[in-house]
Amino acid sequence: MNIKKSYKFAFKSATAIIFFVALALYALNYFSQANLSLTACLIFIAVIYLFAFFLLQYRIEKFIYNRVQKIYKHLVLLDPVNAKKLEIRNDMNTLLKEVEQFTSSKKIEIDNLKIQEEYRRDFLGNVAHELKTPLFTVQGYLETLLDGAMHDKSVREKYLERAQNGVDRLIYIVNDLDLITKIESDVVNLNKTNFDIVELFKEVFELLELNADKKGIILLFDRKHHKPIYVKADKDKIRQVLINLVENSIKYGNEKGSTEVSIEPLIKNKLIVKITDNGLGIDKKNLPRVFERFYRVDKSGARSQGGSGLGLAIVKHIIEAHQERIYVNSELKKGSEFSFTLELGQELLD
Structure with missing residues (x-):
């Protein structure tokens, strides 16, 4: 039989209270010479016991609920969509499992975000590096031409041809970037x-x-x-x-x-x-x-x-x-x- 831990707590607490009340009744009956029947004493003890049990159980559940509610509020702040689907529970084992699952999923998300961030940094660094070489090549040849080399026909044609090659490389890289971005985004449909x-x-x-x-x-x-x-x-x-x-x-x-x-x-x-x-x-x-x-x-x-x-x-x-x-x-x-x-x-x- 699965008995809630709070029930055990309430049971032990109520037992301790009723033991104290029984001693008090015994002392009262002994010292005051009150003629209380055994049945009356047992009824009194049973009433006190039930009252103590349900009072303690109510107070414990309310205490736990208030504390757990604060935990769920924090979960809602961390993940408003999924946390709102969770039902607030008093059972600590279930609560612990739910919190562990939640924190585990958040850890996985954080790890994925770290990987994506590292991947993004590497990607941007690689793109910059790949574009930098042909850009600087084109820039160098054009600056040389503007500085006076354009007046020499043979040099002009050679440098313009090399600048054109640099531009072609840039176009090649940009086209490949565009293609792989579309493929990864499922924008391109297969025919x-x-x-x-x-x-x-x-x-x-x-x-x-x-x-x-x-x-x-x-x-x-x-x-x-x-x-x-x-x-x-x-x-x-x-x-x-x-x-x-x-x-x-x-x-x-x-x-x-x-x-x-x-x-x-x-x-x-x-x-x-x-x-x-x-x-x-x-x-x-x-x-x-x-x-x-x-x-x-x-x-x-x-x-x-x-x-x-x-x-x-x-x-x-x-x-x-x-x-x-x-x-x-x-x-x-x-x-x-x-x-x-x-x-x-x-x-x-x-």
Whole structure:
């Protein structure tokens, strides 16, 4: 039987009171020679006992309620929405559990806010750092031209071309920032269609062929695909994924190396796409962070390679928006493999 602790307190208190009253009655009867019957004494004791019990119980509950009410008022100040849903209770065990749950949830919220604040500081610092380099580059060339170099035609054209490259880099960074912000905010809706991913890879290869030729890198498939391989996804977004991954493999690939693409069945309605290179590779300790915004594995030469530092973060968000998975395997100085899953198109499922 579950008896409230306040009842036990009231019971013990009432027992002590009635014991005192019984002694008083006995003394009164003994010294005053009052002829009180046993029945009358018992009735008197029972009345006093019940009165003391309910009085103490009422006073205790009111005392606890008043104190607990103050606690709930503080909770309402901390969280007006959720705290108002809580029912004020006198039971201390239930109260303790509710307060512990409340403080635990607040601790988690505070920890998340700290993480978000740190993330915000890092993000702003990274954005400022990424924008600063091309801005200062453009500013330097324009100031040089305004100081008199513009009168020399050869210098003028060269500096204007370099300033233009700086502006292009700024636009590239801003566009990537805009894209990743929209993706993270679920502003961009996926327009899923059936399309041939082999053909899409060929388009990407043609687009990046010039970049690959500059480093002598060969772009190839692991085997010949005589038939189209249809997938169901947002074609434009997947094109962005392929461009980012292939461009990344070229950027960090070795001279006269290769970037190889393989497309393999995974399960009944899924396939896996792999982009493999034999380039610089990634140290094992850096692998968990490669998809972070602005995180660069090669701190020394990364910025000289260009890019916004957002490519892999965009890839991850696009793949996860499709409810798919992306993986990375790499070994330092031996190369990297980025792979992701996609849903098979209806043509293949049929």
